[in-house]
Amino acid sequence: MTAATGTGRRDRVPPHPDMRDxxxxxxxxxxxxxxxxxxxxxxxxxxxxxxxGTIDLPVSKSTATHHFHVLRxxxxxxxxxxxxxxxxxxxxxxxxxxxxxxxxxxxTGHDEx
Amino acid sequence: MTAATGTGRRDRVPPHPDMRDxxxxxxxxxxxxxxxxxxxxxxxxxxxxxxxGTIDLPVSKSTATHHFHVLRxxxxxxxxxxxxxxxxxxxxxxxxxxxxxxxxxxxTGHDEx
DNA sequence: CGCAAGGTTCGACCACTGTCAAACTTCGAT
DNA sequence: ATCGAAGTTTGACAGTGGTCGAACCTTGCG
Numbered sequence: 001m002t003a004a005t006g007t008g009r010r011d012r013v014p015p016h017p018d019m020r021d022x023x024x025x026x027x028x029x030x031x032x033x034x035x036x037x038x039x040x041x042x043x044x045x046x047x048x049x050x051x052x053g054t055i056d057l058p059v060s061k062s063t064a065t066h067h068f069h070v071l072r073x074x075x076x077x078x079x080x081x082x083x084x085x086x087x088x089x090x091x092x093x094x095x096x097x098x099x100x101x102x103x104x105x106x107x108t109g110h111d112e113x
Numbered sequence: 114m115t116a117a118t119g120t121g122r123r124d125r126v127p128p129h130p131d132m133r134d135x136x137x138x139x140x141x142x143x144x145x146x147x148x149x150x151x152x153x154x155x156x157x158x159x160x161x162x163x164x165x166g167t168i169d170l171p172v173s174k175s176t177a178t179h180h181f182h183v184l185r186x187x188x189x190x191x192x193x194x195x196x197x198x199x200x201x202x203x204x205x206x207x208x209x210x211x212x213x214x215x216x217x218x219x220x221t222g223h224d225e226x
Numbered sequence: 227c228g229c230a231a232g233g234t235t236c237g238a239c240c241a242c243t244g245t246c247a248a249a250c251t252t253c254g255a256t
Numbered sequence: 257a258t259c260g261a262a263g264t265t266t267g268a269c270a271g272t273g274g275t276c277g278a279a280c281c282t283t284g285c286g
Contacts, residue, residue, distance in 0.1 A: 052232080052233070053233090061232080062236090066234095083231095086233065
């Protein structure tokens with residue numbers, strides 16, 4: 001059913017929310033978790049797509065999946081498949097336009113982890 | 114040390130943490146709550162001390178007390194008594210120095226409540 | 227084909243946190 | 257000295273969300 005967004009191939013491309021539908025509440029809920037902030041920080045530093053496995057996290061795979069899901073729903077990352085790997089990238093510009101200064105402030109303010 | 118900001122009269126001045134002891138985690142946990150963000154936003158706009166009662170919140174008094182406590186512990190506000198009223202003010206400059214851009218980004222990104 | 231690598235889904239569990247009512251404290255005014 | 261206004265403290269409760277293991281699904285490859 002329903003040919004997700006676009007390409008038409010398989011719906012192996014998960015649904016990404018429009019940035020205008022993202023609320024500050026949702027974003028802060030996403031960023032309050034240290035594991036998720038770590039993901040964001042790594043993507044911020046990497047400046048390129050990273051597979052889930054590339055970012056090593058102190059949690060199980062299923063938990064990691066959960067975190068990536070939350071970040072995607074909050075408009076922070078974009079995901080797509082490359083083989084069996086799921087690639088992740090920050091939605092920098094879009095996010096910056098929607099919440100100016102926020103990403104930087106959060107990524108910069110590192111002190112734990 | 115430290116001399117809790119000011120008068121020295123009674124210790125009706127609650128303990129305020131040193132800004133250097135505040136972590137990003139703590140700050141985000143404080144700012145993720147809509148009621149607390151509302152408090153911060155009002156203080157941000159007011160630019161002067163406000164008593165707890167002045168800021169009307171959709172919660173009971175005891176809950177309000179809790180929220181102010183969290184904000185104080187997170188280094189976001191400074192409190193002192195004036196009669197039976199407890200006055201609150203943002204720790205603007207200090208906070209800005211410790212977490213540049215964060216306060217503005219959060220207060221600016223209003224969309225809910 | 228069959229198998230391993232990389233992720234996902236599904237329940238279940240547990241800790242944390244926001245919430246309130248009730249009783250209490252402190253100060254100012256009557 | 258008494259009363260009310262403004263907050264605080266305490267205890268209980270409920271919802272949420274991060275966590276895991278186990279079973280499952282895709283894709284790439286030999």
